[in-house]
Each structure stands twice: as structure tokens, then as C-alpha cells.
Amino acid sequence: MTWLVTGGAGYIGSHVVRALQDADLPVAVIDDLSTGLEQFVPPEVPFVRGTLLDADLVRRTLREQRVTGVIHIAGFKYAGVSVQQPLHTYEQNVSAMVTLLKAMQECEVNMIVFSSSAATFGTPDVDLVTETTPTRPESPYGESKLIGEWLLADTARATGLRHTSLRYFNVVGSGSPDLYDVSPHNLFPLVFDMLYRGETPRINGDDYPTPDGTCVRDYIHVADLALAHVAAARRLQAGEPVEPVYNLGSGTGTSVREIMTAIRKVTGIDFEPTIAPRRPGDPARIVASGELAARDLGWRMRHSLEDMVRSAWEARQRAGDAYPR
Template sequence: MDRKTPVLVTGGAGYIGSHAVLALLDAGWPVAVIDDLSTGFRFAVPPGVPFYRGDVADADLLARIFEEQRIGAVMHFAGSVVVPESVADPLKYYDNNTAKSRALIAAVVAAGVPHMIFSSTAATYGMPDVSPVREDTPQHPINPYGWSKLMTERMLADTAAAHPLNYCALRYFNVAGADPQARSGQSTAGATHLLKVACEAATGKRSHVDVFGTDYATPDGTGVRDYIHVSDLAEAHVLALEALIAEPARSLTMNCGYGRGFSVREVLDAVDRVTGGTIERRHGPRRAGDPDSLVADPALIRATLPWRPRHADLERIVSHALQWERVLGEHLGGESPALRARPAA
């Protein structure tokens, strides 16, 4: 198979998916996108990229895309990602993240597409007893979101054992930041990610930031997380695809993080330093199920792929996120003719 096989990106109008599209295009890969735009944005798909508005469980649509675009690999980002919502509405998550992934995998197999990359999560580990977390750390999810992703990992493993398909499951830690060229970023209203919330507060879109818990077993009492720049994460997907094509008999499961954690307070302090302002912080009780610290051990991905993060600096992550926050209104205020260059199929 040609190294630059066309790639279908599901959820390619969303936060991480749109950055994967950019990384693929920058590396010379032909790309097509499917997204139902329930949380994604049409403006996030670059002009000229074939775009299909639809559901990843629509077998007829997928068969048409695979044929029309001669798809040779799938990167699967489509799904629901809000942990508290998964607790309140678990069946939505088992439908969007598990049942629809099953339908997508079935379509991949039926079309003979040989490679698939799956957007998984550190939430599959639950509340691990160790930090940093390795890939062989026991997986005990504590919410439906984590379970829905772990089930899909299992489906991929079983399918790869039975069919000519290899896959890579990438378990993300805390994804943050935005494209350094401000071509994309996190756009969803009401987002719950700390850095997105902090950037909204810093740009006057929120009055304050809630800090949930100050009594964790960490140096400053607030929760510690491993923040990975979304563009570094997107590049990891491109390198993972190259690895799958190079060794068709091998599948991979790897953590995506830097191996360095920052506390809530450290993140907010970084935003203050970059802006020269002060975000109002309101302290409240812990949220159920939040571990003290969740940091990746990135040894496996660094040993397996030629992945060398370019943006592993907290203030750089903050700067790119703030830059996107400042231009986001231009996109949300209306799409230009160029952004509408290719209508939904």
C-alpha cells in the first residue's frame, strides 16, 4: 500500500480530530472527514478537504466514503467526552462511544481497510495506585466514559485477531492548547477542561475558575495532571499510522503524555504569567472520582515512534490556547465563503 494512503478522520470537525486533520495535511496525507457536527464545527475542516456530514454508524454512508475516497486507514475521534455527563447519561456514552465504534469497525472490516487508530483515554485506568502510569497498569474505569473507551479497545484487539486489521489505541492524558498557527483549537461552549476554562476567564468570557479540592496528596493540595499539547498529540497519530503501515502484523497501545504533571494552581499561575493578569479562583470541594495525580509514563511511545514533542512547555501550551480563544469569536460569528468551500456531502 502507498505510504500516503487516504485517511478518513471521524470527528474531524472536533477539537482533537481537527488537529489530526491538520497534522495529516501538513505531512502530505490525503484526508477526508466525517462528522455529525453535534459538537464539532464546519469551520474546523480546512477548505478542500472532502467533508461528509453524518453518523459513524451509518454503514451505507461509510461504504460510499471508503469507495469514493479510496480510504486505506481510519482515525477514529468521534464520540462523547464529558465524564460527569457519562455518569448522568451512561446509555448515551455506550451508544456513541461503544455501539457506534462497533458499527464503524464492522464497516472497516467489510471494506477491507487495513489500519485504524483509536482515540482512547487515561480514564480507562480509573484511579491507578501508581504514578506515572504505564500501559500495563491495571485498567479499572470508574465512570461510563472510561468503560465505553475500554470496551472499544477490547473490540479492536479481538477484531485484529480475527481479521486483516492492525490498530493503534492511544490513551490520552490531559489534552490542551491549540494549533500554533491558530488554524484550530477547542471551540465547544461550556467546556470543562481546566485550561479552556482558565483561558475563557482570562479573556473575560467567565467571571472565575472553580478549583475543586485543595486537600489532595500533592505539593500544593490541588490535583496534578499531565498536560499534552494537542499538536504534539496529533503528530503522534501520524507517526502511529506510519508505524501501522510499516508493520501490518503489529498493533499498538500507548500512552500519550509528557511524563510531567502540573497542579491546578500551577496551570492557573501559568495563565496569569502569560496574560499579566490574575484569574479569580473560587475554591470548592473535591469532585467524586478525581485522583490526586494522573501522569503518563511515555517511555513506550518514545521507544516505539520517532515522536519528539515540540510543545512540551506549559506556558507555550497556555499561549497557544489563549491565542485561539482570542480569534474564536471570528469563527463563531459566521463562516466565510472560503470556509464553506466544500459543502457537506
Template sequence: MSWLITGGAGYIGAHVARAMVEAGERVVVLDDLSSGIAERLPAGVGLVRGSVLDRGLLDATLAGHEVTGVVHLAGRKQVGESVAQPLGYYRDNVHGLTVVLEAVVAAGVRRFLFSSSAAVYGVPDAELITESTPCAPINPYGETKLAGEWLVRAAGRAHGLSTACLRYFNVAGAAAPELADTGVFNVIPMFFDRLTRGDDPRIFGDDYATPDGTCIRDYIHVSDLADAHLAVVRKLSAEGGTGDLTVNVGRGAGVSVRELADLVASVTGLPMTPVVEPRRPGDAAKAVASGELIARELGWKASRGVRDMVESAWAGWCLRHPGARRK
């Protein structure tokens, strides 16, 4: 039995690959390396370089590596970019998923895990977001993730697949500095970027109905997220027939942007006076996951805190920006 991880050389994918290999799973990765880094992969993990849009390559990979399960993480994930390039996002995230599922069905693979997102919920008015909270995405990225979930479930029912969809909340941190996120699209690396350039970090809106007026988010350590994937892989492997699981992956606790900024200042030791700018369209005041379902179904719960996320992310940032600590 072996698992194919699409997008496995990316930030999240490399953590998932490492967790699975350390747990004794056989893994092969397919990645076009448009944003992935081959050196992130654990020793001994095969890398097939190419696109999920290449059906012939998928067929050869599934057969050649005797794949019995797929973890599908490949795709595009920048919200702003999705607004500007909706056609590209639907092509890569929805059509790409369709091609993968067609290959999976043709090869007789019966286990499929899909990387989804809390973006499927849009701007929910809920103290805790459960899996039954209505999905109302507000950008093409979130739309492609919700459409992906529909497609995975439909294919599972029609073709006897055991499937799972994981709705990630805000992913941060790193298991090791060399595995850290290299993008500057999420709030923690955005803070680091401005600090190390001598600029004050920005906070978008401080007049929300929250204790300090700034948005509250649920942050999940990428190592915890990888462990959640491993728990799902084991569940899918144990199932004899079809299954259909959709769960949130978060800590079930919120941190405000102001609190996060204070923590970043404490960890980096760099002086910081955040600049408050107008709200961004579509930002919810609060988005925190309920973790009840994943705990009940998988016995999984996040174990790492936000300080660990910031400290490990900062170590990765400093590895790539050696002068950062001296600013």
C-alpha cells in the first residue's frame, strides 16, 4: 500500500509527507514545483515532477508506484489572486481535481483525502463554526474548495471511494526551519516581512465587535495539521467499504490580530507599533472552528499553541533572511 501526495513539496504537503513517512507509510509525491521545493521532502520519498492536469502522468504514477490512496493538496490558494484570476483557479483547483479523480477511479484506487479550507464558510455569523454551519464562500478560491468537496463526495458515492475533506483554518508554524512557509500571504509572515524591512505591520480594522476591536482567527500549527492528515489516512485505510468524512481542522480557540502582533513583537524582540488601516472587504469579525466532530471521529485534537507557531515560523524566516534578528 502506498499513498500519492499531490502538491507534496509545498509548505503543508511537505509536513504531511514527513508525518506519514515517520509513521511508516509509503509515500510518493507529485508536484510541478511551481511553489514547492524538492529539498523539503524526506529522504527516500520519490518525486514525480508534473501537473495534476496531466492525465497520462497521473496514470503512470498511480500504476508505477502501486498507489492505493491519494492525498490531494495540489492547487492554488491566494484569495486576492483568485479574484483577479478566477478562470485559472477554477482550471487548476476544480478541473485539476476532476482529472485526478478520473485517474483514481480508472486505477481502482479507493481512498481519497481532499485539502479543503475554512474559506468555504465565507463570513459566518457564528461563535463557533461547525461542519453544519452554512457554506457561503465570498471569493473564487473558496468557491473552488466548496465545488471540490461536492465533486469528491459525488465521486465517492458513484464509484465506491472512501473519502475525506479537511477544512483547514489558519495554518502557521513549521516542524523545522527548512520546512517553513516561504510565501508572504498570511498574517504572520506579513508581520515578519514588514518588521525586517523596518516598516510597521498593518492591522486592517480595529472597530470590530471583539474585545480589542480586531479580527479573531483560529490558528492551527502545520504539524498538528499534518497529524490530522495522518489520522485520516489511517481511518481511510481501516475502512473496508465507502466512507464520507468532512471535518474542520483548527484549535477551537481564537486569537485577535492585536494579540498576535504583540506575540510577534515578544518572539522577535523587534520594536513594533502596528498601523491601523481600514477594514478589508469580506473579513469576518470572528472565525473559530469547533473541533468536536474531528475529536469524535478521529480522536484528534491540536496540541501546539500560537507561541510555538510564531517561534517556529520566525526560525524559518531567519534561516532565509539571516540579517532579520539584527534589525
């Protein structure tokens, strides 16, 4: 009953691997290390380095590791960059998923948890996003994630594949001091890296129609996210019903200004962020309800904003000069 985590050497994937271990579920990892770090994979976990575009490698991995289910996290995750690199984005997120699903079908692996994205919603016109909110992705990245959900639904109709997709927003924090976010585009790594270099972080726009003028988003702790993946895998494994899509949201949201205040408090570094112009396409508020996931997956926000910042900062400090830039 081995679960294969694609992208299991990445920031999110490595936390999912450890959550599976804590749940006593056998796990293996496949990752091309384009953004992941091999050191994030525990030494006792079987690790295959390679791309999901390599159909022979994927089939061989499924068979040799006796895989019965897949948690598919691997992908190109940078929405802004995807606008400049649409073909690369579709290759990594759509072509690779087609290859994976074909290999699963050939190897009779019929369970998958898909790491989708809130980018499928684009700029919603509601205060609180639910699973029934219309999807209007505004980037190749968001489009590719939505196509991934369609691929699962179509394959399920044809083959009986059991699946669910988890849509989430901004993942932060660390569940272990040796695991950290290495993304050059995410808010926490950007701010921490600037503080580490003695520079002043910035806020992109403070004139939005929000309580403090800065954008409001869902920020969820990576360890909470990992538990939701494990809960989804358990339900599939037990043959229990699942929804095709779950939102993993806070229901309330946090502003960028509130994030900066929490970072200042936790790090002890006294700074006042500079205000830069708005970034094109940034909506004022995107916040999701997590009620459906709470009902089926035990989803809840177990960590406060300070917990998120403190755990991420501790991991960043531990990485020190070894942190990839």
C-alpha cells in the first residue's frame, strides 16, 4: 500500500512525505530536483530522480515500489512566470500528468490526490470562495491546474479512477526546521531573504479596498496542508466517498500588512516596509471557505499567524548561507 509522492523533494511534497510517515503509510518519492532538494527526502524513503515526462521511468517506479496510490504534487508552480513560459508550464503540468495517468492505468494504480491551486479561480467576484465558485483562471499556470482536474474527471468516468483535488492558496511555515520554502516568488522567502541581506521588504500596493489597504489572502501552514493530503489519501484507501475538489482555506484571510507586522514581531528586526506600485492583476481579496474539507478531511487552521512566521523564520535561519538563491 505504498503512496508515491511526485515532487516529494519539494517544500510541500517533503512535508507530505513526513506526514505519511507519521501516519505509518509506506511512501516513495519521484522528483527531478528542478526545484526540490534531495536532502529533504528522508534517507529511509525510496527516492527516484527523474521527470514524469519519462513514461518508462514512471511505469518502472510504480511497479518496483508497489505503488497503490499517488499524491501528485510535482509541477511548475509560478503563475507569473507561466505567462512568459506557457509551453513549459503546459508541458510540466499537463503533458506530465497525462503521462502519469497513462502509467497508472497500465500499472493498475487507481487512486490519486492532486495538488491543485486556487489559481483556478482567477479573480473571483465573491468575498468567500467555495467549491462551486466559477473557475476563471487568468494564467497558464491556473489553466494547467484546471485542465489537470478535468483530466482526472474524464479518466474517472472512463476507468473508475478514484481521485480528489485540493485547491489552496498561500502555503507558509515549516513543519520541521530542516524543511523550508525555496521559492524565489513566494512572500515569506522573499521577505526573509531581504531581511537576511539587511534590505527592506516592500509591499506592492497599499491602496486596495481592504481594511488596511493591502491585499488579503489565505495563508495556511504547510504542516496543516500535509495533513489534509494524508486525510484525502486515507479516505481513498478506505473506499470512503470524496468530493472531486476541496478548498483548503482559512475563511478569514490575512493582509500583507498583517504579515509584515507579524514578521517584525517574530524576527525582532525593526523595519518599515516600503510601498511599491500595485502588481498588475493582483485582486484585493481572495479568501476561501474550508467547510467542505473540514467535514471530510478534518481540515482546520491548527497554527496561528505567529506560528507560521516563527517556524518559517527558524527554518530559514537554520539554512543560513546554504539557502539556495
